[in-house]
Amino acid sequence: MKKILITVLLILSCGMFFAQSSNEIANVYIKKASKNLESLEVDNAFKNFNKAMKLFDTVTTPNVARLGTLINFELENYAEAKRYIKQYFALIKKKKTEEYAQLLDLYVTIEEEIEKKELAEKKLELERLKREKEKQRIDSLTSVWQQKSDAMSLKITSIAPFNKNNVALFKKGEFMGIVDDSGTVLVDATDYRAAKAFDGFILLMDQKKEPTQIFCYNTKTKTGFLLPSVSEFNTLSTHYGKVMLPRGNGHIVTYPNNSFKTYVYNAISKKFINVNDEKAVFKDLKKAKRISKYNKEGQVKIAKEWYNFGGHIGGGIYPLYLTDYKLYGFLCGLDGKVLTASVYRNLGAFYKNKINVLDEVDSFWINQNGTKVSAPENEAGTYVGASKVVQLENGSFQIHQKIEGKDVIVLGNEKLEILEDFLRKNP
Secondary structure (H helix, E strand, C coil), X not given: CHHHHHHHHHHHHXXXXXXXXXXXXXXXXXXXXXXXXXXXCHHHHHHHHHHHHHHCCCCCCHHHHHHHHHHHHHCCCHHHHHHHHHHHHHHCCCCCCHHHHHHHHHXXXXXXXXHHHHHHHHHHHHHHHHHHHHHHHHHHHHHHHHHHHHHCCECCCEECCCCCCCEEEEEECCEEEEEECCCCEEEEEEEECEEEEEXXXXXXXXXXXXXXXXXXXXXXXXXXXXXXXXXXXXXXXXCCEEECCCCCCCEEEEECXXXXXXXXXXXXXXXXXXXXXXXXXXXHHHHXXXXXXXXXXXXXXXXXXXXXXXXXCCCCEEEEECXXXXXXXXXXXXXXXXXXXXXXXXXXXXXXCEEEEECCCCEEEECCCCCEECXXXXXXXXXXXXXXXXXXXXXXXXXXXXXXXXXEEEECCEEEECHHHHHHHCC
């Protein structure tokens, strides 16, 4: 029993010792904080005061409450200063001292600062909400604009420059199509893998080599049609062979397989250009000593060799074929010169004194007797319209125009301002 009593007394005495020790240490920190504040070392005063507060159970003296008020006021911790000053008023007994009056004035100042701070915070919150609302507006409008912009984009691979008739070739994947400078697709890129364009005409072909279908588009009249099938021209032919550049007079020349005749077609009149009276032509050529003989099978003899007469590509130039359908060359009616296919390959239509020569790797121009000349001016001309092709980051294209000094996206009759103008227009 005595041992139990001694143990209890020891525990009580230890608790009183540690409690006494904590208060003493806390008072040391309070003194340090007070000296710090006198020396205007406010941050150190704050640290020492808080160390004391961790050791005190509660504020029990008005001096400690006053010190907490002053330190937190200097640091603009007005809510904490208000808490301590209320504790001061609850603990102070003498209410007619100068210190009390000063603390009353300070209390009013603290209240004003708290109100001012709350107003500032409220203002900041309103500004934040305004910014957030503006961001939501911009995000929403941007989303609307982006959808419209996407819908007015051309999902194509590439686009050539527009010609003077406001028309251009474009490529989508492996196919070719035709579009105008408002972004309206005139011919879909679904059937034709190759194209030749010159003098305002565009030929779309189902394949680059030996095409079996050719679509001709006149960029001046904005009309197009399929050329007559090659089998309609020659029942033995299965493809158009070499296809030459279209010319400004509408003449199109191709070299079909299994044929002794060259395919010559006028895209304006939509008729084949045939030699209606070969016998009369032969007589004239013989009289001019361009050929030595001819026969009723449509063959002509030149320098002891017989050739199949292949028609007329213009300018008094006549294709010559061997018996195996192979193109031998071209007879120049002007001077009797023969331009062999081994050198000149294939010749296009004659127009304005010039003919295009298409080699396997090169292309050049000649006159009526085979002399090389400069390339003619392309009658498709240079674009002078208001449209500008813009490629987007996602790879698609848009048509932009200047309207009243501002960039506008166009697609057909639709128009859309660029994003910045769209946002300004829609508050």
